[in-house]
Amino acid sequence: MKNSLGRRDIIKITAVAGAALLGKSILDRVPAEGSLTALRDTRLMMGTLIHLTVLSEDAPNGRAAIEATFNEMERLITIFDHRHPNTPLTQLNQRGELSNPPTELFDILQQSLDIYRITGGAFDVTVKPLMDLYQPSRPLPTQQAIARALELVGSEKLCISSDRIAFSQSGMAITLDGIAKGYIVDKGVDTLRRWGFPNVFLEAGGDLMAKGLKDEGTEWKVGLQSPRESGGNLLATFRIHDRAIATSGDYIQYFSADLLHHHILDPHRGLSPAELASVTIFSKRTALSDALATGIMVMGVEKGMDLIESTPGLEGVLVTKDLVQIRSTGLPDQKKGLSAS
Numbered sequence: 287m288k289n290s291l292g293r294r295d296i297i298k299i300t301a302v303a304g305a306a307l308l309g310k311s312i313l314d315r316v317p318a319e320g321s322l323t324a325l326r327d328t329r330l331m332m333g334t335l336i337h338l339t340v341l342s343e344d345a346p347n348g349r350a351a352i353e354a355t356f357n358e359m360e361r362l363i364t365i366f367d368h369r370h371p372n373t374p375l376t377q378l379n380q381r382g383e384l385s386n387p388p389t390e391l392f393d394i395l396q397q398s399l400d401i402y403r404i405t406g407g408a409f410d411v412t413v414k415p416l417m418d419l420y421q422p423s424r425p426l427p428t429q430q431a432i433a434r435a436l437e438l439v440g441s442e443k444l445c446i447s448s449d450r451i452a453f454s455q456s457g458m459a460i461t462l463d464g465i466a467k468g469y470i471v472d473k474g475v476d477t478l479r480r481w482g483f484p485n486v487f488l489e490a491g492g493d494l495m496a497k498g499l500k501d502e503g504t505e506w507k508v509g510l511q512s513p514r515e516s517g518g519n520l521l522a523t524f525r526i527h528d529r530a531i532a533t534s535g536d537y538i539q540y541f542s543a544d545l546l547h548h549h550i551l552d553p554h555r556g557l558s559p560a561e562l563a564s565v566t567i568f569s570k571r572t573a574l575s576d577a578l579a580t581g582i583m584v585m586g587v588e589k590g591m592d593l594i595e596s597t598p599g600l601e602g603v604l605v606t607k608d609l610v611q612i613r614s615t616g617l618p619d620q621k622k623g624l625s626a627s
Contacts (some may be wrong), residue, residue, distance in 0.1 A: 334491030341485035351481035383452035409581030410553035414459040432556035468576025513564040532575035535564035
C-alpha cells in the first residue's frame with residue numbers, strides 16, 4: 287500500500303515557516319524599493335509537492351530565478367528517473383553500461399559510493415533488484431527470490447568513471463530514489479545562489495534546504511512530526527539556517543499493515559529493518575541527509591547514532607517503532623537555532 291501524496295507531504299518534516307503553500311506562484315506584496323519580500327511557488331514534481339520561497343527585492347528577477355530553478359530540477363529528473371524509458375539511468379539499467387554519462391549521473395553515483403562506504407553498505411543504490419520484488423499488488427517475496435536478488439546487490443560491483451559506468455554482473459540495476467530528491471534540492475538551491483538569492487527555502491516532500499534567513503534576522507522554522515500521526519502534533523521544532531534536513535520512515539511506502547515490510551530494505555538481508563520508524567538527518571547538503579536517513583534506518587540505533595556523533599556537521603533524530611526519540615548530542619534546545627557550523 288502506498289500512502290497518498292497528502293500524507294507524504296504532511297508527515298516527514300513539515301515546513302511551518304510558510305513555505306508549504308498550495309497553488310501557483312504567489313507574490314505576497316509589491317516590495318518597496320530596497321526591501322525584501324517573499325516570492326513563493328509550489329509545483330508537482332518527483333511525485334510530490336515542491337515548495338519554494340525566495341526572498342527578493344526585485345520581484346521580476348526573483349520570479350525569473352524561480353522559473354530557472356524549476357527548469358533545472360526538471361532537467362535533472364530526466365537524468366535520474368529509472369521509471370521513464372528514455373533517461374540515462376534507464377539506459378544503464380537496461381544495457382548494463384553507459385558510455386559518456388551525464389556529469390550529474392557520475393557525480394551522484396560518486397556521492398552514493400561515498401555514503402555506501404561510511405554506512406558499511408547500509409545505503410546502496412544497487413538495491414533495485416530487491417526493490418522490484420516488493421510491489422503493492424503482489425504477495426511478499428519468498429526467501430528464494432530474495433536470495434537470488436541479493437546476488438545482484440552490492441555497490442562494489444559498480445565500475446564508475448567520467449566516461450563509462452558499467453555493472454560487473456548481468457542483471458544488476460540502480461535506483462537513486464534514496465538520494466536523487468535531495469541532490470535535486472541541492473542543485474535547485476545552487477541555481478538560486480547563482481542568480482544572487484542567498485535567502486531561500488526549498489522543500490520537496492519533506493527533504494529541504496534552508497539558506498540564509500527568513501526575514502530581518504529570523505531563522506527558518508521547521509517542525510518534525512510523528513511517524514504515526516498525520517495531524518499537527520510535532521515531535522520537535524527547530525529554527526535553522528544554512529541547513530539541510532531529510533527524513534526516511536517506514537510509513538512512506540509500506541507493504542504490510544503492521545509496517546514491518548516497507549520500501550526501505552537492508553541490502554545485506556533483503557528485508558526491511560525492524561528497529562526504527564523514522565530517521566531525520568541534519569547536515570550541510572540535502573543529498574547527504576537524504577541518503578544517510580535511509581542508511582541509518584538500516585543501521586539501527588546504536589550504529590546509526592555512532593555514525594552521527596562521530597561525523598562533524600551531522601545531527602539526527604531517531605524514532606523507534608515504539609516512538610522513543612533518540613537525539614544526537616549536538617541538537618540544541620528548541621528555543622535556540624541550529625546552523626551548519
